Amino acid sequence: MEVRVREGDSCAYYGRLFQVPLELIVDSNENINQSDLKTGTKILIPGYVSVPYTINAEDTLWKIGKEKNLSLDAIMVLNQMQNPNQLAPGDTLYLPERITQYHVSSKLPYGSGILTKQIKTLKRLYPFINVDTIGTSVLGSQIQEIRIGKGSKKVHMNASFHANEWITTMVVMSLVNQYLISLTNRSPLRGINTINLYNETELSIVPMVNPDGVDLVLKGPPTNLRQEVMEINDGSDEFVHWKANIRGVDLNNQFPANWEIEQERKIPKSPAPRDYPGRSSLSEPEAKAMADFIKNNQFDRVLAFHTQGEEFYWGYEGFEPPESEILATEFERVSGYKAVRNVDSHAGFKDWYIQEYKRPGFTIELGRGINPLPLSQFHDILKKVEGIFLASLYL
Template structure:
């Protein structure tokens, strides 16, 4: 929600007026001096939208404000050209509307178009988040990163490294939406206050690493690539089992952590729907972007979200720090997922991160069944993963 400043207004006053944490106001308006707002400036108020209301018999600003648990001045701020003592039946006024429910449709086929729409809505309602394009897919679709928080601890989460695991993007975005709602409404999540987490950490979220592959699974191939992609898919036009990027390279087999071993032992020696590690490590624009992001941001811990198995992996060649064990114990406790230190798999993003930085890295396998997991599992998986999401920040 946008408001136009008046003489004497400050961000601190707005935080009291709308019951929004002061630092969220500051981070929503980084270009302004919070104590010296000029008259007529446009200020973003997070956690609110506006609605146009038609005045009825008996309405006053005081009554309208009381119904919304706001002060009269909150309404006067949005209606500076109105005479507050002379409301006329049929007149239109602008009312602030606190956002108290998720702005996303949680259970939907989650392609890049859906993600883009959700990001646009989140950016409007929660302007303290920062959204950046950190790379592009083979087909030029944006790989986007959401950043939130002002703390020193840097936590990264990503989803949809594998195309037919697209439900992970929807789950991760739903957890983010819950966190944002709690911040602006002052509610706890699992008995945790979100504001100290916001102050202690900076979250980096890449909700869809492989947008081309996700769109292929959900919508089919682009017409100009149809024949080539069907050939890679062993002659089938059914893409539900496709894990790779649009070129048939498995993005989670692409990182220089014993990549040569993975390349040698895989049965896939050419582009395929899954498991082909490419002709060289980091050959794909998606993996180049994710490696560069980790190197630039220097994350303290990393969680790569996959499906399925209700377990998570957290070791690599003995290079994982002791902190990883403590995190693994907590993840297991709060989710019920099985903690697995080592598996016979290499060249993954988690493997490379542990090898490169000697910091905690996790591959989280959500849910049970056959990929792609059905949306009927959404609520159960969300409840299981939300605890891990929060623990990755507060521990």
């Protein structure tokens, strides 16, 4: 929501007026000199939208404010009113409405196009978040990152490395939406004051690492690649079990952490719907984009969301630091998921991160069943993983 500065207004005053933490207003207006606000300057108020209201004959500003539980001055600053008595029946007044409901859909699976729209919506409603593109897929789709918070601790999360695990993107986006609502409404999550998390932690999220693969599973192959993709899929036009990127390379078998072992023992020796590690490590643009992104950021821990099994993996070849076990114990406690230190697997994103940086890395396997998990599991998954999401920020 946008307001215009009046003489004597300040961001601190807007924080009190709209009951939004000051730091969120400041971070939503980074290009503005906060100490010298000019009259008429546009200021963005996060967590609000303006809603039109038609004036009735019996309406007064005091009556509207009382009925809508709004401060008179909140209405006046939004409408640039000088006189609270200047109402005329039939005129349109705009009322500030606090956002308390999700704007991320959890009812239908969505691919890269809808994800992009959802990210744009969140950026418009919560302008203190930062959105960036860290790379592009084989087909040129943007691999987007959302960043929230200004703290010294840096936490990264990602989802949909595997195409038919698109529900992980929906879960991560819902967690982000929940976090943003909590911040702007000053409402705690599981008893935690989230504005403290915002000030202490910088959260980075890549909600869809494999946009081409997700779109393939949900919508089928693009016309210009239909023949090649069908050949990789043994002639079938059913892609529900496809995990790879559009070229038939499993992106979570692409990282240089004993990649040669996976190349030798994986059954697919050529592009396939799943498990083929590629002709070399980091041969695929999506995997390389993630590796370069991690190299260019000093994250303290990473979490990669996959499905399924209701467990998580937190070790790799003894490279994990003692802190990993502390985090794993807390993740297990708050989610009910089983903590597994080691599995016979290499070349994964989490494996490479732990090996390269000796910092905590986790592969979180959401839900139970056969991939792709049904949307009927969504709310149960979200409830259980919420604890892991929060613990990764507060520990």
